[in-house]
Every structure is written in structure tokens, then in C-alpha cells.
Amino acid sequence: MSRFTVTYRIFASNIEEAKQRAENIALEQTVEIPRDIVPKGYIEDEILGKVEEIGQESEGTFKAIISYSPDSxxxxxxxxxxxxxGNSSIQTGLKVIDLDLGETLASRFKGPRFGIKGLRQKLGRPTGxxxxxxxxxxxxxVEDLATIAYLCALAGADIIKDDHGLTNQHMAPFKQRVEAISAAVAKANAETGGNALYFPNIAGHVGEIDAFAKFAKEAGAGGLLIMPGHFGFAAIDHLARAPDLDLPIMAHPAFLGPYVLSEQLGFTHAMMFGTLQRLAGTDISVFPNVGGRFGFTKEQCQSIAKACTEDDSIGQTMLPSPGGGMSVERAADMAGMYGDDVVYLLGGSLLRYQDKIGEGIRDMRTALDAI
Known part of the structure; x- marks a missing residue:
């Protein structure tokens, strides 16, 4: 049984301090008792975290690789x-920067069900x-939202996504909205021969997630949008594994900002919006785009896209989906930055077209196809 490893960036004044912190992390993340009372035998030999490697990364930062047992x-x-x-996330001066599942956990956590290849097949878009x-x-x-969805699908949009603020409010209740928009997208597909997919935002209380997801599938939705920051990554894992659901999952980044925005706390951008999403079974990971209103840098966005699309990671590759500040005018720059395997999220800039929103979709497609 192979152990899995987590790589941490430790902020410390010297290597001795960093080594002590690493040993404390190995304890904290597993047995959570003082080192001198860790029971001999199985617990000490197998369950206790082990510092496999530690070294200086830069002035004031050290990189520690700690291995853990799949039994834990x-x-x-x-x-x-x-x-x-877990508990170590409550400490300062510590950031998670990498994860290697090893063979044992890789067999238990298989990653995205559809991934890039499966979604391209569903969408009928082999490239671009x-x-x-x-x-x-x-x-x-409901009627206005369905009209927008119909016009977008008619114009050649690939994925029509609920805004994450649309849940189960009385203005457009989940079930009514999902039925109307699914029908509108199906109507547009029938008229164009297209394969647009509608991803409704999963709403309801925690105990209602399964029922809402099942309803969405029966109504004709082509995928699901969910917010792991609110429902938890385990909710994505649950839906991705459900044998009777079989729908691709898009994850929205709402509520996840505090995990990445500190230089000395939380996770790297690539870990949060790439690695952890693949681990949960996400097929499309939404994140704030560079140049938008959220302040992610080009390097951070590129690191996310790489974590989504690199082969040497968890399960199948998945699609990065940058949003915010996206427009037709930026299409060429964004294609140069992200490559082919990307889902461009268009929000406010597209709505400026109003009842001619289809022109915005066609303009974006023209711009992308010209690259």
C-alpha cells in the first residue's frame, strides 16, 4: 500500500524551525498527540505522518514533503x-502547494467522470x-432567463450556465427555471443541430442536493453547477460518483477566495482551483480571470489552467473556465494564454447586447475560430 504525500510551504526563520514545524504538522494531521506518547507499532509505523524531505525554497520559506497512510x-x-x-490550516505561515495521491488513493479517488475528452464529445466540439x-x-x-438561454444556444453557445446567485428564490424557483431553460436549450438545439448543454445551479438545503440534481437531469439539463465553498467538496464527490446521475459537473469559486488570497496561508491557486477540484470529480473549474475585477495575476491563472489540464495529475484532465473581464476584444489574448482546452465564461459583457445577445456569441465564436 503506497503512502500519499502533501507538500507544504513553511514560513520560518531557519531550517531548524522549519524542521520542527514539519514534524509538528505530521503529528497534527494524523495522531494529534505529543510525539513521546505515540503508541509503538502500527500507529507509529503506519498512521503517523512522516517528514520525507525538507529544504529551503527561498529566503524565509521552506518546502516540506510529508507522507501519510491511506489507512488514515x-x-x-x-x-x-x-x-x-485539517487542524494545520488554522496555523499561520503554512500553505499547501502540492499533492501526490500515490497508487492506493489514486484507485479510490478517480477524478472527473467526463473530463475534457468526454465534454468535447458531448458538445460535438473536438477542438477549440x-x-x-x-x-x-x-x-x-423564469421567462426572461429562458429567452436569454434560447438566444445563446441558438447562436452556438456550448454551455449555458446559471449565475451562481440563482438558487431557489421566488422570482425564478429552481424547478420552474430548470424546466423552462432546459426546454429552451433543447428547442434551440433542435433548430440548429447543435449540442448546447445547460448547467443549472444546484439549490436547496444539504439534504435536498440529490433530489434537485435528479430533477435537473429528468428535466433535460446537460450538467450541474455547484459551489463547493458552500456545499463542500464532498458534495461534488458524491454527485460525480452517483451511478444514476451521470452528468458533468462545473464548480463555482464563490466563498473560496480566503483559501488562496494570503501569501502565507491556505492553498496555492493551482491547488484550490485545479488539484482539489480534480480530486473531487469536477469536470469544469470556474475561477476569476486575469484582468477582471478580482485581481488574480496572469501567472496564477496559468498555474490553475496547468493544474486542470496536465496529464500527470488526478484522473482525467478537466476544463479550466476563466470568468470576469472576458470579452470578444480579449479573445485572441486569452486563447494565446490558455490554449484550446478552455471554457470562456461570458457574463456582463454579453448582456450588453440585450435582445441581440446572439450576436455577442457569434462574435466570440468568430474571434476564437480565427485564431
Missing amino acids: VGDELAQLNNVIF GMISPVIKPQGSS
Whole structure:
């Protein structure tokens, strides 16, 4: 049984301090008792975390690789995340920068069900970037949202996505909205021969997730949008594994900002929006784009895209989906930055077209196809 490893960036004044912190992390993330009372035998030899490697990364930072036993995890994603960064996440000067599942856990956590290849097959788009308009704003009627979705699908959008602020409010209740928009997208597909997919935002209380997801599938939705920052990564893992659901999953980054925005705390951008998403079974990972209103840098966005699309990671590759500040005018620059395997999220800039929103979709497709 192969151990898995987590790589941490430790902020310390010297190597001795860093080594002590690494040993403390190995204890904290597993047995959570003082080192001198760790029971001999199985617990000490197998369960206790082990510092495999540590060295200086830069002035004031050190990189520590700590291995853990799959026995400390079982097959629950929540517990795996707990071992990766449970109590230690409450400490300062510590950041998770890499994860290697090893063979044993890789067989338990298989990653995205569809991934890039499966989604391209569903969408009938073997190459090139994909376009995903966001239907909004909150407060709109079901009829207005369905009209927007119809016009977008008619114009050649690949994925029509609910805004994450659309849940189960009385203005456009989940079930009514999903039925109307699924029918509108199906109507457009029938008229164009297209394969646009509608991803409704999963709503309801925690105990209602399964029922809402099942309803969406029966109504004709082509995928699901969910917010792991609110429902937890385990909710994605649950939906991705459900044998009777079989829908691709898009994850929205709402509520996840505090995990990445500190230089000395949390996770790297690539870990949060790339590695951890693949681990949970996400097929499309949404994140704030460079040049938008959220302040992610080009390097951070590129690191996310790499974590989504590199082969040497968890399960199948998945699609990065940058949003915010996206426009037709930026299409060439964004294609140069992200390559072919990307879902472009279009929101406010697209809505400026109003009842001619289809022209915005066609303009974006023309710009992407010309690259």
C-alpha cells in the first residue's frame, strides 16, 4: 500500500524551525498527540505522518514533503482533505502547494467522470475553446432567463450556465427555471443541430442536493453547477460518483477566495482551483480571470489552467473556465494564454447586447475560430 504525500510551504526563520514545524504538522494531521506518547507499532509505523524531505525554497520559506497512510483516510474525500490540511490550516505561515495521491488513493479517488475528452464529445466540439454564457441577473423572471438561454444556444453557445446567485428564490424557483431553460436549450438545439448543454445551479438545503440534481437531469439539463465553498467538496464527490446521475459537473469559486488570497496561508491557486477540484470529480473549474475585477495575476491563472489540464495529475484532465473581464476584444489574448482546452465564461459583457445577445456569441465564436 503506497503512502500519499502533501507538500507544504513553511514560513520560518531557519531550517531548524522549519524542521520542527514539519514534524509538528505530521503529528497534527494524523495522531494529534505529543510525539513521546505515540503508541509503538502500527500507529507509529503506519498512521503517523512522516517528514520525507525538507529544504529551503527561498529566503524565509521552506518546502516540506510529508507522507501519510491511506489507512488514515479510508475512502472519504472529507477525511482526505482533513488529513491534507485539517487542524494545520488554522496555523499561520503554512500553505499547501502540492499533492501526490500515490497508487492506493489514486484507485479510490478517480477524478472527473467526463473530463475534457468526454465534454468535447458531448458538445460535438473536438477542438477549440468553448463558450459559456452566464444567464442572469438575479431577480429576472423564469421567462426572461429562458429567452436569454434560447438566444445563446441558438447562436452556438456550448454551455449555458446559471449565475451562481440563482438558487431557489421566488422570482425564478429552481424547478420552474430548470424546466423552462432546459426546454429552451433543447428547442434551440433542435433548430440548429447543435449540442448546447445547460448547467443549472444546484439549490436547496444539504439534504435536498440529490433530489434537485435528479430533477435537473429528468428535466433535460446537460450538467450541474455547484459551489463547493458552500456545499463542500464532498458534495461534488458524491454527485460525480452517483451511478444514476451521470452528468458533468462545473464548480463555482464563490466563498473560496480566503483559501488562496494570503501569501502565507491556505492553498496555492493551482491547488484550490485545479488539484482539489480534480480530486473531487469536477469536470469544469470556474475561477476569476486575469484582468477582471478580482485581481488574480496572469501567472496564477496559468498555474490553475496547468493544474486542470496536465496529464500527470488526478484522473482525467478537466476544463479550466476563466470568468470576469472576458470579452470578444480579449479573445485572441486569452486563447494565446490558455490554449484550446478552455471554457470562456461570458457574463456582463454579453448582456450588453440585450435582445441581440446572439450576436455577442457569434462574435466570440468568430474571434476564437480565427485564431
